[in-house]
Amino acid sequence: MKFKDGYWRMRPGVRGDYAVTAHDVTADAGSLRVLAPTREITRRGNTIDGPVITVDLSSPMPDVIRVRTTHFAGSVPQAPAFAVRDDDPEVKIVVDAAEAGLTSGGLTVRVRRDAPWEMTFSAGDRELTRSSGKSLGIMHDPDARHFMMEQLRLGAGELVYGLGERFGALVRNGQSIDVWNEDGGTSSEIAYKNVPFYLTNRGYGVFVNHPGRVSFEVGSETVSRVQFSVEGHDLEYLIIHGPTPADILRRYTALTGRPALPPAWSFGLWLSTSFTTDYDEATVTSFVDGMAERDLPLSVFHFDCFWMRQFRWCDFEWDPEVFPDPEGMLRRLKERGLRVCLWINPYIGQASALFEEGAAAGHLLRRPDGTVWQDDYWQAGRALVDFTSPAAREWYAGKLRGLLDIGVDAFKTDFGERIPTDVVYADGSDPERMHNYYSLIYNQTVHDVLAERRGEGDVVLFARSATTGGQRLPVHWGGDCESTFEAMAESLRGGLSLGMAGFGFWSHDIGGFEGRPDPAVFKRWVAFGLLSSHSRLHGSGSYRVPWLFDEESVDVLRAFTRLKARLMPYLYGSAVQATAEGLPMMRAMQLEFPGDRACDYLDAQYLLGSDLLVAPVLSADGDISYYVPEGVWTRLLDGERVSGPGWRTERHGFDSLPLLVRPGAVIATGAREDRPDYDYADGVTLEVYELPDGAARTVTVPGLDGAPAAVFEVTREGERVRARRVEGAPLPWNLRCSGGHAAAASGTDHIEIPLSAKE
Structure with missing residues (x-):
């Protein structure tokens, strides 16, 4: 959100009160409290009739410093709040006439004790960033809304990454970003997975600990600063020292949680009925038979929305006209070694019998006047489950247990964005703060019932919406994209960006979602999809079985599915590392090669684990240019050596792509290629x-x-x-x-x- 008109002037109707000095400093039990008036205090009269910002400095773990700024403390809502680890580490505090400082591990914050306002963060003798003149402030807009704002300096050449799954350029500099979950596809600036955390190539990250809307101006309103603001009277952020991007992610995920380990079977190929296609058990059986006849390894079959009756999503009841014997059908699928996934969402259509049941029991979200919140988006008269209510969570989980009892293995937890704010939650949570957070408790509810029935080691979701903490509940997929090369590229950017926000596992719709991909798009996307952490064939109005494109599509899918199965000892080892350290399986080049400035902007290639470089081919003719870091790399598919650093231009057939092994690597490959779990x-x-x-x-x-x-x-x-x-x-x-x-x-x-x- 922009408050200024250029550098000097405020926008019409906007007023800002900025911290100008640290007037009073108090040290207490491992923390510092600074009173920062918004005017210089030259005489006693200056202390009257003006706001003061309270700045509390502390540390939740070594190399992390928490900054909490408050205007009116009595106006701060308490729920919901992200779960953030706090180890109360030993810190060093120094207060003298010139400055006050707090050191945690290798990270220090220093506050200048006279005007102008200056708060500096440094690692050793190296300054990382600072809050200085007209940075920390209280802002009022023309509608009399109250905001807390901070600006942190961007150094020359400093680049910003993260802020969730974003589909534009990987480097965030110059972008205006609102952390606010919305259902907007992969071709716009809005996103399904918003995370108020960013990291830079200067050796630190910033986590804004606010679950609602956080507005970021990344070198945009003021090009030499990152600005972030929230509506309300408090703003808390944490500075996380690296020095490497990987170190920053390790500490950030230690604070907010690391992913659970998905079961090995989930790394195999998933096949969907697709969305609006016509299908029944005969269709499903024909797909499964077709995959087996063509020697295409298949691990999971997914039933999308229309396993339920139209207008009744979600009532968790199979459509009896299409699937008259669901329990028998699931048994037959499982006899063939397949796992089964079902599509669900957190909405209850008015035509569903569960609408009256949920409304009568108080399980549905309500408006301030006490009526059930409803609209006609997605399902006619839909309502939302109020997951802040333990009774509602148990009610919803009970519906899922019945499905698990007949053989369902996983759930695709679709939607969870565009959550209204004109509502009242059962636990009194602030609706604005709940908008993004809703995705977390929705997915947590489903994860918990799966863990209850299947055990913690056999749980996987296929989720779309997320925020901070959502990384604990894998897997997430990229959402609705077109069936084009451009959409393939934007999907990849989204996945790499999400990885820079601490999410270890990510997938996407192979071939794209909207429309029917031409065979070239499908085959190129197959290679990319099978070299992602999770791999799913899914679309909207057309099926995604390969023989409907051409026979070469069958061969390409077979080759890359088998390749992924052989690589599973290496890939599952990378998955274990993601759960232990918080590093994503699919890594932006900058994350793995922070000292190579050529990698700073690369968003069309990635590291799969620490040792495999993947450059998806984004053209029908197979022409591709990609960057090879320093050393002698080896092409995995043909053994050719490739020397870096430098750019290479190559042409690849549909059965190939740049897939290079890092020099010095030892890759463990398996003895089987027919399944991922062995x-x-x-x-x-x-x-x-x-x-x-x-x-x-x-x-x-x-x-x-x-x-x-x-x-x-x-x-x-x-x-x-x-x-x-x-x-x-x-x-x-x-x-x-x-x-x-x-x-x-x-x-x-x-x-x-x-x-x-x-x-």
């Missing part, structure tokens, strides 16, 4: 790529529970590569080096390869 340690192959002389790598092969199933140590000494198993049962395993050097073993603990020998 014993990864049994017959695993350690693929060694350009390991430097004298280097050592530890490779952990996970089990299906995420715990280590086998641990290997790989070293290179001169012209020999040695590997030994240091943990795990004596199962057969193999060692292979780039360049064709290979060896195999069966139940041994050591393998050695002389690099002079060829396979």
